[in-house]
Amino acid sequence: MxxxxxxxxxxxxxxxxxxxxxxxxxxxxxxxxxxxxxxxxxxxxxxxxxxxxxxxxxxxxxxxxxxxxxxxxxxxxxxxxxxxxxxxxxxxxxxxxxxxxxxxxxxxVEETCNTIRQRNPSEILLLSTPTTFEKGLYQRYLGDTRVIRPQDYTKILDIIIQTLKGEHPSEEFSEMLEKEYSSYDNIVIGCTDLSILVQNYQDERLIDSLTxxxxxxxxxxxxxxxxx
Amino acid sequence: MxxxxxxxxxxxxxxxxxxxxxxxxxxxxxxxxxxxxxxxxxxxxxxxxxxxxxxxxxxxxxxxxxxxxxxxxxxxxxxxxxxxxxxxxxxxxxxxxxxxxxxxxxxxVEETCNTIRQRNPSEILLLSTPTTFEKGLYQRYLGDTRVIRPQDYTKILDIIIQTLKGEHPSEEFSEMLEKEYSSYDNIVIGCTDLSILVQNYQDERLIDSLTxxxxxxxxxxxxxxxxx
Missing domain, CATH: 3.40.50.1860 (Rossmann fold)
Structure with a gap:
């Protein structure tokens, strides 16, 4: 052994x-x-x-x-x-x-926040379940860094549920990353079901919690x- | 629950x-x-x-x-x-x-042999480790069905080892399946490391032990x- x-x-x-x-x-x-x-x-x-x-x-x-x-x-x-x-x-x-x-x-969440802090961002876009955002799970570790959820956050929940069902809306998700979230420099993949969709995706803005x-x-x- | x-x-x-x-x-x-x-x-x-x-x-x-x-x-x-x-x-x-x-x-092995028997083949080509072939692990369950190993079976071991290392010689392996093993109607993927290489491969001759x-x-x- x-x-x-x-x-x-x-x-x-x-x-x-x-x-x-x-x-x-x-x-x-x-x-x-x-x-x-x-x-x-x-x-x-x-x-x-x-x-x-x-x-x-x-x-x-x-x-x-x-x-x-x-x-x-x-x-x-x-x-x-x-x-x-x-x-x-x-x-x-x-x-x-x-x-x-x-x-x-x-x-x-703590490990992901350690990585986030290395970038010292003023704000992050958090893509997560409602529970993760609303219970302040990331906010707890991030001090002054502003934690933002997407405006239409129910679309993220839809994508999580589709992925849980074994459908993999990778294209729809990458289009959202590139278009709707184009103004964010630090995007946290704060749900491991979303990690499935970005596992082969190259985008330096992303901080993937599963990784x-x-x-x-x-x-x-x-x-x-x-x-x- | x-x-x-x-x-x-x-x-x-x-x-x-x-x-x-x-x-x-x-x-x-x-x-x-x-x-x-x-x-x-x-x-x-x-x-x-x-x-x-x-x-x-x-x-x-x-x-x-x-x-x-x-x-x-x-x-x-x-x-x-x-x-x-x-x-x-x-x-x-x-x-x-x-x-x-x-x-x-x-x-x-028993579950894979159950699937093999449904096809009632006279022979199968077994792609496996030396242990699986030489210890007769498939032969035990297959009665009169002839269990054949590839002539150059060390090439299969090389492919298994490459896969274990995280290299994935999928193309090399699919070329072998299509060319060197073209005369076989029933090819058993009798090593789960090889299963990694054929997970998205469509070939009706294959019986994948992991599946x-x-x-x-x-x-x-x-x-x-x-x-x-």
Missing amino acids: NNYKKIGIIGGMGPESTALLYQQVVRSFQDGFGAYKDQDFPEMLIHNLPIPDITVDIKHEEDVRKMLSRSVHFLEQSGSELIAFPCNSLNYFVDYLSSQTDIPLVSI CLSQSIVQNSVLESKDK | NNYKKIGIIGGMGPESTALLYQQVVRSFQDGFGAYKDQDFPEMLIHNLPIPDITVDIKHEEDVRKMLSRSVHFLEQSGSELIAFPCNSLNYFVDYLSSQTDIPLVSI CLSQSIVQNSVLESKDK
Whole structure:
């Protein structure tokens, strides 16, 4: 067994973007560390958890807490040494998750905000679920940086839902990025379902939360490996 | 929580093809059952297990058994109701895996052979690792059907290794399928790393083991759902 920290992932929100995170972590080990044999990759546990919908609001908060608590304890029992979750809306529960375990938690929103801060922008356009915006999940970490949501933000929710259904309105989304959002220098892909649509898209204005998370997972697994 | 059986997956051989299996299962639930909200998908646990290399031969058999046993017990503890593994070479350990648990095991090789038998072929061309061919993993289930390996089978191993490294020699592989293997009516993609290369490839001669497995996982999770 190699020396990387064992990675626990609470996923399934939605499942396709969790699969993409898994793939991104694998590619980072291939490209960055020359991994190719099975034993060159970290041990990982991915829990696809079918929680009640939290995209628009948090209706079944107690049920979600119970499921998350079960998942965290389960990943803990399995020996996970860091826990991450590839869903921005789920960051609503980040304090609760932290209260359930001593294992370091890698927060997708916090990691994305670390990348945003490096650019020191006065404002960002946040493309996210209503929950992520309205609960102030990004605002919490961004100090004076103004967090803007698109005027017609229901169109973003439509695109998220289409992607969750397995339809991939990539062209429609890239047209919005190029036309409607042309005046923004910093556009945050703050929903991992939207990350599916921009995975092969080149645009320096974009800060993709899924990529920020996968990079942080790899760094945490490698740099803090067991014998260091 | 929905009523689907909880799926346990022993993966990581290689990790990229396990990510593809995850994606295929998700797509099947989207396309076949109209799933889109998180709660519409089954609970799944995917264990990315860094076992010692088994592509060419089985050198560290005892170590692999220990890791598999740990993984099976762990998936069992988590409440998994069926266990699958998206790696053909790993079918070498299928009897050992069965001996470790009462949970139904979905064998990728057995499921692929079920599909092969529906075609009733006199022969198949098996594209696989040396382990899968030389240990007779397909031959075990296929009765009189002749299992042929390509003459220059080391080229297939090269392609598998390139894919494990994150290089994707799709064109080279499709050229082989069209030219060198043009005389075969039934070509089995008997290594899930090769499945990565043919995921968008249309060729009726192909029987893809990863697709056979993902279809069987979905059927087993849905048809034998908890209250039936």
